[in-house]
Amino acid sequence: MNVKRMLIMSGACGVLASTISAALAQDVNEVAEVVIVTGSYIRGTPEDAALPVDVISSEELQKVGAPTTVELLKSLNVSSGVLGDTNQFDARAQGSEGSGSVNLRGFGPERTLVLLNGRRMVNNPFTGAVDTNLIPMAAIGRVEVLKDGAAATYGSDAIAGVVNFITKENFRGFEIGADYKYIADSDGDYTANLAYGFGTDRLNIMLAAGYQHRSELFVKDREWARRGYFDNPQGGYSAAGNPSTFIPLTPAGAQVAQIFRDPQCANLGGVPTLSGATPVCRWQYTLFDALTEKEDRYQVFGSADFDITDSTSLHFEALYAETEVPIYRTSPSYAMLQTPTSLATGGTSPVAGRFFVPRTHPAWNSFIASNPGVFPADATGALIVANRPFAIGGNPLFGYGSSEGPRNYDGMRLSAGLSGEIGENFGWDIAVTYMEENARREGRDTAVNRYQLALRGLGGAGCNVAANTPGANGCFWYNPFSNAIPGNPVTGASNATFNSAVSNDNPELIAWMFPEVWTEQTTELMVVDAVINGTTGLKLGGGEIAWAFGGQFRDNHFESRYSDLSNYAVTPCVNSISTGIVGPGACTPAQLAAPTGGLAFLGGSFDEDLDGDVYAVFGELSVPITDNFQAQLAVRYEDYGGNVGATTDPKLSLRWQLSDALALRGSVGTTFRGPTENDISEGSITSLQDVRGTFRAVRTFGNPDLKPEEATTFNVGAILKAGGFSASLDYWSFDFEKPIVSEPLTPLVDFVFPNGAATCSFANPLVYRFAFSGANCATADIIRVDRQRINGPGVKTTGLDLSTEFAWDMFAGTATLGINATYVLDYDVAAAFIDGQQVANPFDAAGKLNYQTTAYPLPQIKGQVFAEYAIGAHNIRYTMNYIDDYIDQRTAPFVATPDTGGxxxxxxxxxxxTIMHDLHYFVTLPWEMSLTASVENFTDEDPSLARLDLSYDPFTSSAFGRTYKLGLRKKFGGD
Incomplete structure (x- = not known):
């Protein structure tokens, strides 16, 4: 690749930057030998940079143990709320296990633009942000992070900044590498990669392939994650379980006043407690989950550069990447949030809409014999409340373990471009990039009416319900009592009352009652870029004024497909599924207007096929006013068409070299992000979120009236370099208007159920956002909450980025000390309104957990202190990683309740x-080999307790504990 093509590609895509553990971050000004263009389409060198950029080379990554993409992005000082570790209980990460993201400034991953070789990548269809796990790390030569708004240059999504992964250039020879990380209670993580490059004076070709394996780590294997109920009531405990709670019925059909929980609750490891006034058996569903799933990841990358003439070059690159999560573990079954209809109860239940087990059930007498006195002698049956089919005893369809459902992501990317020069003062660059990512997730849930039929002995695909032969002629019973549970598979406790004759170990019945559902979604992106640049011939004190001008066209496509059981066009309501799929004809007009599907817990949606085009033009000027004072101006116009409209965003950047040792830099501009096709679609996406202690279905609808969100950004900083000392300090500010967000859930719930109330008024102006299982307006009866995407409350945030480093000669080697840190001064969120009703007061999100708000977890200080010593072939680095404490601003989880014994x-x-200590050793060996050895978190610190399902914050902390890693690299031939 000639230098001209590398310059244009690196700049025309806006060199971003990245700072691994910001301990590695180097201010771009310190890498003068690397020719880059930071946040600009105008070619230049680091000395020209007016923007805050961090650069990390592949060599530097090797010195800190060759972190994975997730580890790299999670360690960035400027990134908070990173997706990549299991976090299935947060709606922002739900259903996206196996994918990754970067979240600069904690603004949301969709507000960080991620590029590969300066060109856009498509967003993951499940997360709406670029899936960083598809990045071909075996081919990456450096990573760069631009920590400033850059929409004036790059367009939508670059509000918080840009991260650019740049592949190796002029690579020659063959290189192989592998590493293994030991993680206690896990089979460990390991990677293997290879790269091959060859070329001539005009041709350069590189091929690279990588494989990464991540092993399962179970919640039950980390003591801090399986805390007792009275240590963390929010730590994965549910009142809807099995053993369940029963209400006996008399011969007259009346409910007996006595409500009792199954007596085997405590013996099987449950927690007998109350839910309001109802006795329940709480159980810890997270013990069936994994802190990290098994993941297998593959990437293949190839690039070719050919100098057609001395002034014209062709570049081509191709990427295929896939992530497989073969086993995603979740609760053995989900809570019954929807109730059966007369199609399933057959008129046998005297209480409409309640699950009912008749006195004729074959397990009834066995249950009474083991638990005498639980039912009145004349009981005709019982209602089942606070229940689910499988819980503390596991799901027999999966060997009495968790329910399972795989995830899969695969992406394909092609990019081709021509670039060149005409004369000495005019350059051009044209490129076409196409990328798609396909995502699929599978799972299981209970079909509501099938569950009730099985309680009556009429379960199974071959059962003729009309013939009414319970337990015979292809009909099966499901047993809701504890005598169907062999024991607790997590603790190993056995059940003395287990009766194998009435167990639920019937795969045919369970597969029918607990069917598989799936979702497939695809995003596609085609981008056409055209840029011309050059110099004007006008000279100022610092040289000629340079310019760039260009245009961009983006074609976005989104497609979603749902299985019949989760497709509202096929199964809009509970009546849509009985022994088979009845379809929408069994639903009322009201149910068709507000579909909830036929499953107990998981929501669904409609198939979608959406398209959107974006057109943009932009221009830049580089004005060297004097040798020491430079200005750069940029402006971009981007048009989304339709109701969304267009935006125009300018930016001004300045750099003033006061002396050889001291420089000042600053920038001010506006930036924006346009809504995605999903955002403006009238369809909905269903997530599962905690509503007053129980997970409920939450449907989030698109909004055709959305406008682009806007922000004014400001950055001012100083760079000092004298002898072996260098430092940079930047003050940054972002002022958001109309951010595109989902209406906040907790404030909506609190508005309808004020002051922790369990009941509400149907006169409340927002009560229509809730669907209830019965006639009561009560939290216990919520089955669904509806919200939509909006241009939400404004956000103003400021902070400081600090990077210092001091190097000196010591004992024939070089010692280095450094500090890198980000301090969020404030993150002020304005009052939130829904339908004109104020549901939340203004608040400062800095230093808060921000659960179910529009902000991510945001510790105020995140940073590293490092010490390094290099001598000859050896390099050793110690890093102390620091994450400031932060507050869970919720009230409800911390008050005394009957559930917690008052x-x-x-x-x-x-x-x-959190303070964690890492130690890394890197040595260059003979025969072009190198070895890395790392001990991370060598004091084995546990993550800090957060009142969340996994008892820690997966967006911020690590679940691994002390780890050991060993890696080896070998190169054959080349330069």
């Missing part, structure tokens, strides 16, 4: 600061 549990109100 005692307020305050642990986790403050999520304590």
């Amino acid at each position: 005692v307020a549990i305050t642990a986790g109100k403050v999520i304590e600061d």
Whole structure:
């Protein structure tokens, strides 16, 4: 690749930057030998940079143990709320296990633009942000992070900044590498990669392939994650379980006043407690989950550069990447949020809409014999409340373990471009890039009416319900009592009352009652870029004025497909599924207007096929006013068409070299992000979120009236370099208007159910956002909450980025000390309104957990202190990683309730600061080999307690504990 093509590609895509553990971050000004263009289409060198950019080379990554993409992005000081570790209980990460993201400034991953060799990548269809796990790390030569708004240059999504992964250039020879990380209670993580490059004076070709394996780590294998109920009531405990709670019925059909929980609750490891006034058996569903799933990831990358003439070059690159999550573990079954209809009860239940087990059930007498006195002698049956089919005893369809459902992501990307020069003062670059990512997730849920039929002995695909032969002629019973549970598969506790004759170990019945559902979604992106640049011939004190001008066209496509059981066009309501799929004809007009599907817990949606085009033009000027004072101006116009409209965004950047040692830099501009096709579609996406202690279906609808969100950004900084000392300090500010967000869930719930109330008024102006299982307006009866995408409350945030480094000669080697940190001064969110009703007061999100708000977890300080010593072939680095404490600003989890025995549990109100210590050793060996050895978190610190399902914050902390990693690299031939 000639230098001209590399310059244009690197700049025309806006060199971003990245700072691994910002301990590695180097201010771009310190890498003068690397010719880059930072946030600009105008070619230049690092000395020209007016923007805050961090650069990390592949060599530097090797010195800190060759972190994975997730580890790299999670360690960035400027990134908070990173997706990549299991976090299935947060709606922002739900259903996207196996994918990754970067989240600069904690603004949301969709507000960070991620590029590969300066060209856009498509967003993951499940997360709406670029899936960083598809990046071909075996081919990456450096990573760069631009920590400033850059929409004036790059367009939508670059509000918080840009991260550019740049592949190796002029690579020659053959290189192989592998590493293994030991993680206690896991089979460990390992990677293998290879790269091959060859070329001539005019041709350069590189091929690279990588494989990464991540092993399962179970919640039950980390003591801090399986806390007792009275240590963390929010730590994955549910009142809807099995053993369940029963209400006996008399011969007259009346409910007996006595409500009782199954007596085997405590013996099987449950927690007998109350849910309001109802006795329930709480159980810890997270013990069936994994802290990290098994993941297998493959990437293949190839690039070719050919100098057609001395002034014209052709570039081509291709990428295929796939991530497989073969086993995604979740609860053995989900809570019954929807109730059966007369199609399933057959008129046998005297209480409409309640699950019912008749006295004729074959397990009834066995249950009474083991638990005498639980039912009145004349009981005709019982209602089942606070229940689910499988819980503490596991799901027999999966060997009495968790329910399972795989995830899969595969992406394909092609990019081709021509670039060149005409004369000495005019350059051009034209490129076409196409990328798609396909995502599929599978799972299982209970078909509501099938569950009720099985309770009556009429379960199974071959059962003729009309013939009414319970337990015969292809009909099966499901047993809701504890005598169907062999034991607790997590603790190993056995059940003395288990009766194998009435167990639920019937795969045919369970597969029918607990069917598989799936979702497939695809995103596609085609981008056409055209840029011309050059110099004007006008000279100022610092040289000629340079310019760039260009245009961009983006074609976005989104497609979603749902299985019949989760497709509202096929199964809009509970009546749509009985022994088979009845379809929409069994639903009422009201149910068709507000579909909830036929499953107990998981929501669904309609198939979608959406398209959107974006057109943009932009221009830049580089004005060297003097040798020491430079200005850069940029402006971009981007048109989305339709109701969304267009935006125009300018930016001004300045750099003033006061002396050889000291420089000042600053920038001010506006930036924006346009809504995606999903955002403006009238369809909905269903997530599962905690609503007053129980997970409920939450449907989030698109909004055709959305406008682009806008922000004014400001950055001012100083760079000091004298002898072996260098430092940079930047103050940054972002002022958001109309951010595109989902209406906040917790404020919506609190508005309808004020002051922790369990009941509400149907006169409340927002109560129509809730669907209830019965006639009561009560939290216990919520089956669904509806919200939509909006241009939400404004956000103003400011902070400081600090990077210092001091190097000196010591004992024939070089010692280095450094500090890298980001301090979020404030993150002020304005009052939130829904349908004109104020549902939340203004608040400062800095230093808060921000659960179910529009902000991510945001510790105020995140940084590293490092010490390094290099001598000859050896390099050793110590890093102390620091995450400041932050506050869970919720009230409800920390007050005394009957469930907690009237005692307020305050642990986790403050999520304590985290300090972890890493040690890395790197040595260059003979025969072009190198070895890395790392001990991370060598004091084996546990993550700090957060009152969340996994008892820690997966967006911020690590679940691994002390780890050991060993890696080896070998190169054959080349330069």
